[in-house]
């Protein structure tokens with residue numbers, strides 16, 4: 001099973017670094033992070049092309065979809081750090097909902113959390129996001145590996161190009 005504690009720890013290091021580099025230490029970044037999460041989910045949906053009924057072009061390759069997916073994991077962890085909530089479960093069995101259904105449900109969960117910032121609503125966002133990962137056939141190992149890799153890229157980018 002995924003050890004979320006380790007990922008929360010890595011995310012905390014990254015977030016503190018980003019805040020220091022950008023003079024944002026102590027600032028309330030929750031609303032920006034919620035919008036970022038919603039945008040990342042949109043980028044992910046776009047790469048899967050799950051809703052593009054008008055097009056015969058297939059999805060992007062798995063590595064690209066996985067990188068978009070772990071961007072969302074970054075923000076879910078980061079939001080938990082901001083609110084002092086932790087998720088510790090795992091993905092449920094693959095359900096019958098389509099990817100499109102899941103993306104719509106995920107946006108609903110973000111809105112529910114924004115309106116009422118409880119731990120239950122936080123956990124709900126995780127369940128739906130993990131269901132998206134399950135539907136995309138990402139294993140826990142795929143997700144951890146890609147998370148660690150993108151976390152490093154994020155640190156490097158802070159040091160250089162931004």
Ligand SMILES: O=c1ccn([C@H]2C[C@H](O)[C@@H](COP(=O)(O)OP(=O)(O)OP(=O)(O)O)O2)c(=O)[nH]1
Pocket residue numbers: 014015018070071074075078150154
């Ligand atoms: O407080 C923060 C802010 C950002 N990130 C991470 C999450 C994600 O992995 C990345 C932002 O996403 P992305 O790589 O799409 O950033 P971008 O600036 O939109 O990149 P690009 O210009 O390449 O599209 O930064 C954090 O972990 N914590």
